[in-house]
Amino acid sequence: MTEYIKLIDLTKCTGCRACQVACKNWNDLPAESTGFTGSLQNPADLSYNTWCLIRFDEIQNGSGMNWIMRHDACMHCEWPACVKACPSPGALVRTDTGAVVHDPNYCIGCKACTAACPFDIPRYSAEQEKIAKCTLCYDRITDGRKPACVTACPTGCLTFGSKAEMLSKADARAAEVQGVVYPRNPKYRTNVLYIMPRAIDVAQLQHTNPNPKMPTTILWWKNLFKPFTLIGMGAVAGAAMLHYMVRGPHEPHGPEKKEGGE
């Protein structure tokens, strides 16, 4: 199976939000009842029913003005913290396409992934007692199609292709616009990449993480405590076995005296 990358070229986004609607359309997600948010960004945040959101940031640099519209959805990490954190096998899986998908049948609603994700992507529904997020349209890409958001994008901002092709495309485009590729971190790779415009630093944008990494707590827990716990559990079981072999089965105590009996 090919590994894919979705490339988001922020120099080309016009904030039309076709991707946001296409996502709801393909994934059959209901509209939220929204209020006035004070900007065009609506709904205000990602949610169980909103997996993709255009975020609008008005940034004044000196006398100049930048208005950045950013397609925000799951980054599909190569080494996903959500998968690492998830205690229920099969509820969150990184597939060999690069897509990190969730399966509601196995989700136990523990919210471990929501705390672990460096990009704050998975969202919990108290009503459903499950999480949901962008799947990179796993059901489309394994059928030879592009994700719904990419197909809907009219301006060429969203593109999708094989990992090798998109990595070189990203580098070439970043050089052309004198911007940077984000997150292009050898220690933290994702299957979604952004071309950031020259004038903008990623830290100036809402809901971004300039230095994404696997949370240390997860590493401690999963790599250290979890083995220790397992060792501990094994040790308890082993000790019990040893006890059994050495001391034999537990003998029942003598007949209990019944107080006030005969």
Next chain:
Amino acid sequence: MTNHWNDIQHADVIMILGSNAAENHPISFKYVNLAREKRGAKLINVDPRFTRTSATADKYARLRSGTDIAFIGGMINYALQQGRIQKDYVVNYTNAAFLVNPDFKGPADLDGVFSGLNGNKYDKATWSYQLDENGVPKKDTTLQDPNCVFQLLKRHYARYDMETVCKITGGDSKEYEEIYDLYTSTCSPEKSGTIMYAMGTTQHTYGSQNVRAFAVLQLLLGNIGVAGGGINALRGESNVQGSTDHAALFHILPGYLQAPKASQQTYQKYLEDNTPKNSDPKSVNWWGNYPKYATSLLKAWWRDVDPEKSYDYIGKYDDDVNYSTIPIIEQMASGKIKGLFCWGQNPAVGCPSTRLVRRALAKLDWLVAIDLWETETAAFWQPEAGVDPASIKTEVFLLPAAASMEKEGSISNSGRWAQWRWKATEPPGDARDDLYIMSELVHRVKHLYEKESGVFPEPILSLSWDYAKAGMDPSAHHPDPREVAKEINGFFLKDVVINGTAYKAGQMVPSFALLQADGSTCSGCWIYCNSVTDTENRLMRRDNSDPTGLGFYHNWAWCWPVNRRIIYNRASVDLNGKPWAKDKPVIWWDGLKKTWLGDVPDGGGAPGAVHPFIMVNHGHGQLFSPGMTDGPFPEHYEPLESQVPNLLSKQQESPVIARYDKAVQEKVCDPMLVEGAAACVFGSPDKDRFPIYCTTYRVTEHWQAGQMTRWLPWLGELVPHMFVEMSEELAKEKQIRNGEVVRITSIRNQEGILAHAMVTPRFKPFTVNGQTLHQVGMLWHFGYKGRVTGAIANDLTPLVGDANTMIPEYKAFLVNIEKVRR
């Protein structure tokens, strides 16, 4: 559009003004981005506010709403002063060299007006050319004669110096200079620049002149007829081009033929008035064929009636009366119009002064609304509209309509491509498509006339209507849109021989060059002649091969006229037939085969044999345009409602704009109309009560008057509320916080409307003539029906229109804003 959406990719510089294309024409940005990526093109955006288009532009500058002519006039002046013009193009292809009547005087001489002003009308006698003995305009190809168009133009725009321009627009001279320099760099024959515009340009009392200013600039730079050039009106609806081609306007018949006037009582007189004569052998003067097209149209409508007679069947409009939107409202309000068909329109939200519109609707005897959902117009009598239903006498019929994917037919896009669309699914419930509704109406009215007769029954009884002759049976077969396409193209009515070729009755006419004035052909819309042949409906073609590599796709659908993809393409080559731009040739002359290659060329003959602008009388692009109502050169005036005096002349607003306030107050004395017309705030005490400029616009997420999008959950989720955008400075002054509810009032609506404040640094106050002016902007999508609802912005707009077209001035008027204290 003179060019096509996909032709934008060939531009070297793209200028978007009077449009928020990124927002309202998102697909256009596919081609804008292609031009930038493939050609290194630069994008300029000029707008009163910082929009989604501005956000992606390479150069952005501001101008106060309604000052486009000052901005473009400044650029024309810059081009002329710096010699940034395509000289050969200007001399040979435009009327720059024409000598004008020495009695012509312009605003430079007459302080803001042109010669011939009489009351609120121009006598255009002096707006004429000096003619030689053959009736051909005299020329000075050195462009030195003080009466030649070029010198007059230079003199006219010399007044638009940078300092004056910036004083008027409130823009920054450094930014303007950079933009002027960049855009006029397309004067090089190798380069082209395109102008993308929309309603921000047209919805002013001088909207037509705004477009004219673009035309003058583009002609000087040699940007018309070439790939990546043109003047590109981004049309607001997917088939609005088709609707104007087929005359959904009061003043034209299909194919842009003129609607007959009361003074043209005979067909002879009508043809004489509309058929221009020209004795210049190089001038194609295409409208010289007018009688062929008009006769073929009459024969399409009344096949068995002599055109002399069937001409009497068409209504004639009073010469001095206009029947566009504003006068329709006025005539409904004054009780002259008794019934209204509202077909896919929502005037209760979309027209100017909508409070007046809704009250005018209540004066109708009957109203038929045909739409996908119940619109505000169909529901003007309901409590949500703020009225007591018991007080409304109008009988309202709501006919559910089929949406575009639920019916078969064609649409014509902005680039004039007529494309067939097949039905994807059946309409829900009792919804019917427009063709069915229209055909049923015709049959039933005919039936009534047959049964009961009536006054002047002939036009109805003898109307040729072969579609679905079902009589009174509504379940009978449906009219076939493919048959309609044949009638639009036209066919021979009898066997004829033309230039040695025999054509049989019933055969499709192969091209409009073969339409006849003797009644032997019919054609429902002459510009579409050539779209359907005896063997194929070309609208259905889907061959996406592109041999020229320029994106013409000649075998994809069909484009009027005669499948020509870029009009005036004759101007894309020099007098020897060589393309100005070698890397994007539209047409070129093959000297060996003696033929043109590339796109379908405009006009026949060898290079240099004919003038390129075949649709205008003298064959030259018009820097000087005597046909306009309000002046042959675009001149800056202030919007009708303005806070500042006209800094260019003593003429405050255009002297000939269509306005009702005075006439209404003097004659009609209807308080309702007076309210709608109350405008002209400048110079009155009301100026201080309504100090803020306001403009209206759309967002990507909603569609026009909202009747198609406010019902859709996913779109309602994105923009659920009516809002008004304003600067941080104004918000501070008025103590308004972002998101708070504010009341906006105008002289026409002092109770005002409510909206959420969107306080943003994308709006900035203007400094004009030393005065600080605030501007706010509102959406006009909302109304009281649908899943998401909100106040109607047009409850505030003035009832005043452009002098040429009567398009309402939605884009610049005065309001006040206050915080709603709860």
